[in-house]
Every structure is written in structure tokens, then in C-alpha cells.
Amino acid sequence: MSFNAERRWVNHYAGPETPVITISEQFSKFEGGKIELVKDNESGLAVLKINHPERRNALSGSMMVDLWNAVNTLEDWKAGKGIILHSVGETFCSGGDLNTVRQISNPDDGYKMATLMHNTLTRLHQLPLISVALIQGKALGGGAELATSCDFRLFTEKGEIGFVQGRMGVVTGWGGGTRLVQLLGQHRALELLLTSRQISASEAVVMGLANGITKSVELPEAVEEAKQWLQAKLKHAPEVVHALKQIVATARAVPYEESLQNERQVFAMLWGGDANKKALEQNIKHK
Numbered sequence: 151m152s153f154n155a156e157r158r159w160v161n162h163y164a165g166p167e168t169p170v171i172t173i174s175e176q177f178s179k180f181e182g183g184k185i186e187l188v189k190d191n192e193s194g195l196a197v198l199k200i201n202h203p204e205r206r207n208a209l210s211g212s213m214m215v216d217l218w219n220a221v222n223t224l225e226d227w228k229a230g231k232g233i234i235l236h237s238v239g240e241t242f243c244s245g246g247d248l249n250t251v252r253q254i255s256n257p258d259d260g261y262k263m264a265t266l267m268h269n270t271l272t273r274l275h276q277l278p279l280i281s282v283a284l285i286q287g288k289a290l291g292g293g294a295e296l297a298t299s300c301d302f303r304l305f306t307e308k309g310e311i312g313f314v315q316g317r318m319g320v321v322t323g324w325g326g327g328t329r330l331v332q333l334l335g336q337h338r339a340l341e342l343l344l345t346s347r348q349i350s351a352s353e354a355v356v357m358g359l360a361n362g363i364t365k366s367v368e369l370p371e372a373v374e375e376a377k378q379w380l381q382a383k384l385k386h387a388p389e390v391v392h393a394l395k396q397i398v399a400t401a402r403a404v405p406y407e408e409s410l411q412n413e414r415q416v417f418a419m420l421w422g423g424d425a426n427k428k429a430l431e432q433n434i435k436h437k
């Protein structure tokens with residue numbers, strides 16, 4: 151990456167575009183740890199658990215594929231309303247598994263990993279479900295990027311987040327740079343990316359990167375608290391929750407007029423629908 155004669159950025163990497171399915175086949179060979187998805191149709195909550203404590207919950211290639219598969223499943227989950235993303239042990243996620251990273255340390259494979267993770271985390275971000283990441287320890291590098299792909303972030307007192315990619319001689323590779331600018335604006339995002347500093351739970355709240363701090367410090371109590379925090383926001387009918395999420399997810403991804411057009415269409419689908427008729431019959435007062 152450099153400036154050309156007209157002082158415009160020129161990207162010197164022009165690698166091949168590989169289908170995500172092909173990348174997933176390649177990356178599933180870099181084994182270690184797993185990501186487990188459990189869906190509960192009764193509560194409408196799903197839990198995505200990052201389980202690789204011996205590597206501080208670093209994402210191996212096969213875990214990236216687990217996550218991609220989990221998002222594929224969640225896209226078809228009609229009864230769902232919300233997702234809790236959490237991990238086991240003391241670290242939320244230490245980023246890319248350096249054992250995997252060392253085996254794919256060239257621009258073509260880097261581009262493939264970014265393609266797989268952009269596909270996965272963009273679709274996770276855009277699911278019609280409301281997602282919460284529970285950060286109970288360090289979220290570093292790719293782990294910090296993963297946290298930005300949820301709608302909300304709850305920290306325990308021990309939670310910390312750090313975009314340490316610069317210290318590793320790289321930049322955000324899982325779409326977290328773009329999402330961080332959306333979340334915090336360009337100045338605060340640039341400051342976090344440039345300094346690689348790790349911020350505490352309380353600073354994350356002040357910045358708007360965290361939506362709250364749990365009373366419980368330890369798992370599994372903090373997970374239960376996060377579930378209750380999310381359930382309290384999921385009282386509307388599933389179709390209303392899905393529609394509200396679609397409006398917000400579209401608004402952060404497309405230009406204003408296009409977003410308004412989407413909002414009109416989403417609104418029309420619910421107007422006179424079952425949930426709307428039921429509410430009208432009940433003659434609800436908002437006192």
C-alpha cells in the first residue's frame with residue numbers, strides 16, 4: 151500500500167478471489183479447539199461458546215470454519231431472538247491461533263482468511279437476532295474484532311479489549327477496523343488502533359464500546375446475567391425483533407435513502423400483521 155503520483159492510495163495486493171466454501175475446506179485442516187452452538191427454541195436464545203482454553207481461546211482455522219457453519223445455521227433459525235457469545239476460562243479470545251497463523255503467513259492465505267472471517271462476521275452482525283458478546287477476560291487482536299461483530303458487549307470487571315494487531319505488524323483482518331469506526335467514530339477508533347492499548351471494562355463503558363459491566367465476575371454466573379440482560383430486551387414478538395434488527399443492520403450498512411426504502415418495506419410487512427392486530431385488540435395504553 152502506497153501513494154501514487156496523484157497522492158491516492160494504491161493497493162498493491164491483487165490476489166485471487168476464492169469461494170468461501172473452498173477456503174473453509176482449506177482452513178478446516180488447521181485443527182484445535184472448537185466453537186459450540188446450542189439453540190434453545192423455548193427461550194429463543196442461542197449460545198455460541200468459544201472453547202480453546204489451552205490456547206487462550208485463540209481461533210484456529212477449524213474454529214473459524216465452526217463459526218462460519220454456526221452462522222449458516224443461525225440464519226435459518228426462525229424461532230430465535232438472541233445470541234450470547236462467550237468463551238470458557240479466563241481469556242475471552244486471544245485472536246488468531248498463532249499456530250494457524252504461522253502456517254498461512256503469506257498474502258494469498260491472509261486474503262483468504264480475511265475473506266472467510268469477513269463473510270462470517272458480517273453475516274453474524276446482520277443476523278435478524280440480537281447478539282451480545284460477554285467479555286470476561288482479554289479480547290485481543292482478532293478477539294477484539296470478533297467482539298465488535300455483536301450488537302452489544304457486556305464486560306465483567308476482568309474484561310479488557312485491545313486492538314493489538316499493530317504490535318503484531320499487521321492491521322485488523324476480520325473487519326474490526328470498519329466496525330470500530332462505526333461504533334466509536336474515526337478519532338477514537340484510530341487512537342485505539344494506533345496505540346494497541348488495552349482498555350478496561352470501565353473505560354470501555356465510558357467510550358461506548360461496552361454496554362454494561364456484569365455484577366458477577368466469574369463464569370457461569372456472568373453468562374446467566376448476560377442472558378437475563380438480553381432477555382429483558384427481547385419481549386416483543388419474534389417478527390418485531392427481527393424487523394427492528396433488520397432496520398438497524400441495514401442502516402449501518404447502506405446509504406440513507408436505501409435504508410429508508412428498506413424501513414418502509416419492513417414496516418409494511420408488519421402493518422396489519424398478527425402482532426399488530428393482537429396489540430390493537432388489546433387496546434394497549436402506554437401509561
Ligand SMILES: CCCC(=O)SCCNC(=O)CCNC(=O)[C@H](O)C(C)(C)COP(=O)(O)OP(=O)(O)OC[C@H]1O[C@@H](n2cnc3c(N)ncnc32)[C@H](O)[C@@H]1OP(=O)(O)O
Pocket residue numbers: 204205206208241244245246247248249288290291292293314315318320321322323324
Ligand atoms: C486478524 C487476527 C490477528 C490477530 O489476532 S493478532 C493477535 C494475536 N494474538 C496474540 O498475539 C496474543 C498472544 N498471547 C498473549 O498475549 C498471552 O498469551 C495472553 C493472551 C495475554 C494470555 O496470557 P496468559 O494467560 O499469561 O497465558 P500464556 O501467555 O502463558 O499462554 C498460555 C498458552 O496459550 C498460548 N497462546 C496464547 N495466545 C495464543 C494465540 N493467539 N495463539 C496460539 N497460542 C496462544 C501460549 O503460547 C501458551 O502456550 P504454551 O502453554 O506455552 O504452550
